[in-house]
Amino acid sequence: MNILVCDDDKAIVDAIGIYLENEGYHIFKAFDGIEAIEIIDTQVIHLIIMDIMMPRMDGIRATMKIREENKIPLIMLSAKSEDYDKILGLNIGADDYITKPFNPLELIARVKSQLRRYTTFGGLETKSNVFRTGGLVIDDESKTITVDGEIVHLTPVQYKIVKLLTANAGRVFSIEEIYEKVWNEAAFNPENTVTVHIRKIREKIEINPKEPKYLKVVWGVGYKVEKI
Numbered sequence: 001m002n003i004l005v006c007d008d009d010k011a012i013v014d015a016i017g018i019y020l021e022n023e024g025y026h027i028f029k030a031f032d033g034i035e036a037i038e039i040i041d042t043q044v045i046h047l048i049i050m051d052i053m054m055p056r057m058d059g060i061r062a063t064m065k066i067r068e069e070n071k072i073p074l075i076m077l078s079a080k081s082e083d084y085d086k087i088l089g090l091n092i093g094a095d096d097y098i099t100k101p102f103n104p105l106e107l108i109a110r111v112k113s114q115l116r117r118y119t120t121f122g123g124l125e126t127k128s129n130v131f132r133t134g135g136l137v138i139d140d141e142s143k144t145i146t147v148d149g150e151i152v153h154l155t156p157v158q159y160k161i162v163k164l165l166t167a168n169a170g171r172v173f174s175i176e177e178i179y180e181k182v183w184n185e186a187a188f189n190p191e192n193t194v195t196v197h198i199r200k201i202r203e204k205i206e207i208n209p210k211e212p213k214y215l216k217v218v219w220g221v222g223y224k225v226e227k228i
Contacts, residue, residue, distance in 0.1 A: 001024075001025050001026070001046045001047070001115060001149045002025070002026045002027075002028060002043060002044055002045050002046050002146065002149050003020055003025045003026070003027055003028070003045070003046065003048070003049065003111065004029075004030060004036060004039055004040065004043075004045045004047070004048045005017055005020075005027060005028070005029055005030070006029075006030040006031070006032070006033070006035070006036040006048065006049065006050045006054070006059070006062070007031065007049075007051035007054070007077065008031050008032060008051065008053070008054040008055055009051075010031065012051075012100070013029050013030075013031065014029075015104075016049060016107065017029060019104045019107065019108060020108070020111065023108055023111075023112075024148075024149070025111075025149060026146070026149035026150055026151075028043060028045065031054070032055050032056040032057055032062075033054060033056065033057030033058060033059060033061055033062025033065070034056050034057045036048070036050065036062050036066075037057075037062060037065055037066065040066060040070065040072070041142070042142055042144075043144060043151075044130075044137060044139040044142060044144050044146055045072055046072065046073070046115060046118070046149075047072060047073045047074070047075070047111060047114055047115055047118070048066070048072055048073070048074040048075070049074075049077055049111075050062060050063060050074055050075070050076055050077060050094070051076075051077045051078060052076060052077070052078040052089065053078065059076060059077075059078070059089075060088065060089070060092060063076070063089070063092050063093050063094055064092050064093065067092065072118075073095045073096075073114035073115065073117070073118045074093065074094050074095050074096075075094065075095065075096045075097070075098060075107075075110055075111065075114060076090075076094040076096070076097045076098070077100060077102075078097075078099060078100065079099070079100045095114055096110050096113075096114060098110060129141045131163065131166045131167045131169075132166075133166055133169040133214065133225060133226065133227055133228045134213070134214065134228030135147055135148040135149070136162075136205065136214050136225070136228075138162065138163055138166050138167075140163060143159065145162060145205070147205050147214075152204050152205055153204070154201065157182060157183075157197060158197055158200060158201050158204075160182045161178060161182055161194075161197055161198070161201060162201060162205070162215075162225070164178065164181055164182060165178075165215065165223065165224060165225035166214075166225045168225075169224075169225045169226065169227040169228075170224065170225075170226070170227035171224060172218045172221050172222050172223070172224045173223060173224065174221065174222040175187070175190055175194045175222055175223075176190060177222065178190075178194050178222070178223065179193065179194055194223075198215065198217075198223060201215060202215050213226065213228075214226055214228075
């Protein structure tokens with residue numbers, strides 16, 4: 001899972017990042033609302049931790065902007081403890097609120113709670129251009145692929161192959177089908193070309209390419225991405 005931490009205090013961002021990385025999350029860092037929005041527009045983010053008081057664009061305006069198009073869980077973070085700030089944050093779209101200084105265990109518990117709720121109610125599936133199976137997630141809008149929260153860098157052809165198979169997880173595609181759909185031309189002895197790309201993809205998305213979890217061969221038929 002990818003978590004965006006946004007606060008103008010670098011020490012706080014780094015500290016939160018350490019806590020969450022120890023829990024296995026992948027962290028993106030921003031130091032004002034503008035940077036946060038830029039990251040959200042280009043990366044697959046599953047949860048946001050957003051400070052209120054920041055330069056250039058504060059957390060309130062950033063949250064309002066994010067909520068115009070996105071339902072990503074958002075925890076508002078601030079040194080202020082007045083009820084007005086909590087109510088304002090929740091009214092504009094924050095899902096939770098935690099006051100600095102905070103207990104790291106409480107923050108982690110709130111993060112897990114929001115992600116669990118988001119996943120349970122299908123928030124990760126609301127975008128029709130997001131395809132997922134297990135920890136493999138493709139966001140076709142941003143053209144990004146993550147495996148267990150880690151960004152995977154593929155070539156355009158490799159991306160098209162993974163997208164084709166993941167969007168149809170469980171279905172077996174012949175080598176000829178893969179070639180024709182990805183290269184948009186008739187297949188003529190495509191086996192070597194497709195096989196080389198499959199091998200390189202496995203090296204990037206699999207923990208053990210020799211015993212793949214996702215991209216599997218069905219001998220004598222073709223390839224598939226396992227439906228998990």
